Amino acid sequence: MRLEIGNIFIKDVEFGPETKVKEGVLYVNKQELMSFIGGDERLKSINIDIAKPGEETRILPVKDVIEPRVKVEGSGGIFPGFISKVDMVGQGRTNVLKGAAVVTTGKIVGFQEGIIDMSGEGAKYTPFSKTFNIVISCEPQDGVKQHEHEEAVRMVGFKAAAFLGMAGKDVKPDEVKVFETLPLGEQVKKYPALPKVVYIYMLQSQGLLHDTYVYGVDAKKILPTFVYPTEVFDGAIVSGNCVSACDKNPTYVHQNHPIIEDLYSKDGKDYNFLGCIITNENVYLADKERSSNYTAKLAEFIGADAAIVSEEGFGNPDADLVMNCNKLEAKGIKTVLVTDEYAGRDGSSQSLADSTSKGDAVVTAGNANELVNLPPMKKVIGYPEVANVIAGGFSGALHDDGSITAELQVITGSTSEVGFDNLSAKGF
């Protein structure tokens, strides 16, 4: 599969009479967007805002962040199984409004939604302080169940990103990147002398609002399977979860998967990048055993010599990470693990809930328990009081002046376990 990613650099976002991209500015016709995303009877109201880098703006509680993309050539469409039919994606050309993002917010669904600050201390920790955000606030009808509420908001986000992405369909990209993975036999032959590497892509699937979808299928219900890395860039995998904001993968991060991008960057030089195995993190022991057995088997099946394994979430999925590591290493497949840490506010506790001596190569995205002080903001989109209840917050986290003291855990994307950002931790 060969996919061209055409990046159209977005330098500003404005409301305007027509939805279009002109000279790097994304103009959004609010009414058009509203009519495209509206209509879900479970939602009482939808509001659209814009939040720009450097503004004194806070968004909370953030549910998901999605990048506007559009399929220009090749089969299928963006977000197969949700917005488009379930044709296979990942080849041809996809245009991207690089620098723009859709952020969904509104009344809290669960306890595990995040904060995005567009400036100040908090902005350092979230990649979405650097994007021009089209912020969509959705309010549910009274009595709508939480999972219904989550689903309705999720769909609004995908629709908005797909709608805005269409504005880039006929725009000449500023940059084109090419990613290609051949069918397995050919890929192996392409660099016969190089060690073969696979990416083990663990998807959050603990259930009860902790879900991820693959071509529309709930990842709880999959057996580990192969995907071409480029499928991910077209939205084959999307977030549907309200797990802690710091280390879940928002849909935007799936679409811009950093491990996949960086594995491609040295493909053919240091190793032969064969592709991805997606697996899940179900809560039953038998499911964990089955999925980790299956994952190790698939890695062996394609002849992998080494694997990067990334976790999504923490605590319970630490067990999946350790099982995957042990079973891969037992087959002689070398592993590098990517996780984050919960070492307590003072950093002195054990960071993971499970451990293995085989895990001798670990990349950490930082200690999510570390406290951070977020200054008051001039504008708050959403509900500031949820700072007291979201994961990482606590009663009293929100101060009278609007400032917030909370764990880093509250910030969307702060301790990305696919290494989207630069945060890490070391021992002192």
Place this chain on the structure above:
Amino acid sequence: MIRVVHYLNQFFGQIGGEDKADTKPLVREGVVGPGMAFKMALKGQAEIVATVICGDSYFNENIEKAKADIIAMVKKYNPDLFIAGPAFNAGRYGVACGAIAKAVKEGLGIPVVTGMYIENPGADMFRKDIYIVSTKNNAAGMRNAVPVMAKLALKLAKGEEIGSPDEEGYIERGIRRNYFSEERGSMRAVNMLVKKLKGEEFTTEYPMPTFDRVDPNPPVDDMAHAVVALVTSGGIVPKGNPDRIESSSASKFGKYCIKGKLDLTEKEFQTAHGGYDPVYANSDADRVLPVDAMRELEREGVIGKLYDYYYATVGNGTSVANAKKYGAAIASELKDAGVDAVILTST
């Protein structure tokens, strides 16, 4: 001028050796022993106003009282900083340095620094609580340790930011702190993978805790016919220590015959261990290696037979790697000899 109180044991405090290990806490004005080197290293920015000296045995056997008495002594000098040791690989001294430094830090609210060898038991016990500079395993490391301890102590006293263990020379306290790396996590993972594939050296960003867990064997079914052996890390050797097992950081273990011996007497046995007060072990080695009690069980038919040989080494300061090696060797000899069970004694 930053005021410093220094803590030393009886040996470095120039009171005496093991025979003076029961010395009660006492104060000397100004510097004593290694204090001289600290005086130089503190470069006129801080002054050691007093030195507290306490015997290692006294401290460890009277911990609460010793701590309280020493804190009272330290407080009188109104110091801004407290330095203990360095203790190198002396186990009781290390524990004393760690315990008193922690107590001073908590009780008087002033910064504290000590120094010891990474395998000193005091290091593991107190590294989370205080800054412990990593030193060599014996006093030959004094020259290197003092400037590092002094520099860190001055930084702490001035309230300056403390760098990483590598930068400052202290033993990692197990405290995880965030920082922004130059490369994003995904690229760091790819680079680590490449190094691992090429067999090059790489450093994990999170060392996973590992424990050498030993699954206990199933119970012995028939004790009445079992051959039981004694093995000790308490250093019990025939009088004169024929194999010259070291009193610390033992480089070997010994195998000694106890066939026909009903009791270990002062005339025939002693301890080679340098990490505890040897008086009681020397006067009756059964206290560490209970041959007398085993003979009684043998007579009563509770066990089949006490094995004719026992194995001994010195646990004091012995590295985990060596201890593991000796353990494996002893176990294999005992297995070959048809021994069914072992009683391990330590000190």
